Amino acid sequence: MPSRKTTPIDKFLSEDDAKETPKPSKNGIDPLLEKIQELVKVFANESGHSYRAQIGRYRASSVPYCNRKIAFEMLLGVEELEELEEDTRLVGTAMTGQIIHDFLEKALEPILISSEEEVEVNLGEFVISGHYDLLVKDVDGNKIVIDVKTCSDASKVQAKEAHVRQLSVYQAALGGIDGALLYVERNNFQMKMFRFPFDKEIFSQVVVKMTELHSRITRTWEYFEKKQREGMPQLIGLTLDQVLEAVKLDLVPPREPEFEYECRNAWSRCRFYDICYSSNSRYGR
Numbered sequence: 001m002p003s004r005k006t007t008p009i010d011k012f013l014s015e016d017d018a019k020e021t022p023k024p025s026k027n028g029i030d031p032l033l034e035k036i037q038e039l040v041k042v043f044a045n046e047s048g049h050s051y052r053a054q055i056g057r058y059r060a061s062s063v064p065y066c067n068r069k070i071a072f073e074m075l076l077g078v079e080e081l082e083e084l085e086e087d088t089r090l091v092g093t094a095m096t097g098q099i100i101h102d103f104l105e106k107a108l109e110p111i112l113i114s115s116e117e118e119v120e121v122n123l124g125e126f127v128i129s130g131h132y133d134l135l136v137k138d139v140d141g142n143k144i145v146i147d148v149k150t151c152s153d154a155s156k157v158q159a160k161e162a163h164v165r166q167l168s169v170y171q172a173a174l175g176g177i178d179g180a181l182l183y184v185e186r187n188n189f190q191m192k193m194f195r196f197p198f199d200k201e202i203f204s205q206v207v208v209k210m211t212e213l214h215s216r217i218t219r220t221w222e223y224f225e226k227k228q229r230e231g232m233p234q235l236i237g238l239t240l241d242q243v244l245e246a247v248k249l250d251l252v253p254p255r256e257p258e259f260e261y262e263c264r265n266a267w268s269r270c271r272f273y274d275i276c277y278s279s280n281s282r283y284g285r
């Protein structure tokens with residue numbers, strides 16, 4: 001039988017076969033996938049809003065939640081926080097939110113006034129600041145501030161109390177205008193919206209809570225007389241041991257989560273869980 005003539009495709013395939021297949025890394029993951037995951041993580045961290053946390057300046061997105069958690073996050077230094085870090089999946093959740101937000105910003109251009117602008121409420125002793133998602137004109141020409149949230153099932157979603165509180169800060173900062181929470185289903189972009197006229201009562205509750213937090217953080221700061229470290233602008237820079245001391249001295253806020261799911265839920269737990277609940281002598285309560 002006459003031998004078949006070698007074609008350019010045979011040559012191409014044999015050259016391709018000869019290429020070395022990348023070896024999986026130690027943990028069995030394709031090194032390319034590992035690289036992609038690393039790049040996504042870096043990009044996600046860099047593309048978020050950078051906040052310069054400091055005594056007297058608090059983020060609107062965290063005000064609805066546990067005061068102790070906010071205090072711990074502000075007081076600890078970078079290394080200490082990294083040591084306590086548990087759930088990096090939150091980065092992915094934030095990125096999905098950002099992608100949906102970017103899409104909406106383009107789609108809503110005809111009614112969009114502005115987006116992602118930083119606003120603040122100055123309460124004298126301290127400031128609450130944050131970036132609202134969208135400021136649009138409704139069908140009657142009224143301004144309305146919209147906070148976009150992602151969800152897994154828009155047909156079942158209800159407005160979360162925490163989200164209403166966060167929205168109230170943006171509403172107050174924009175002079176008490178109407179607001180809305182827009183829930184977008186991650187898989188298919190189904191949406192549900194809840195409108196809220198500015199509610200002074202809800203905003204007052206936020207102010208009372210943040211006043212208590214501010215006073216606790218100030219007391220802790222004064223106790224340790226700690227100067228903000230150069231190169232660590234986002235955190236105050238106490239050590240974990242100092243924070244544990246502050247817990248024992250009752251300087252930091254008590255263990256009072258605003259919502260039951262904050263300490264622990266089906267898929268994650270607060271990174272400070274061991275400090276609050278462990279009988280481990282290192283952490284205590």
Ligand code: SF4
Pocket residue numbers: 066067068069072254255256257262263264270271272273276
């Ligand atoms: S474990 Fe619970 S009480 Fe402790 S900081 Fe976290 S949310 Fe707050």
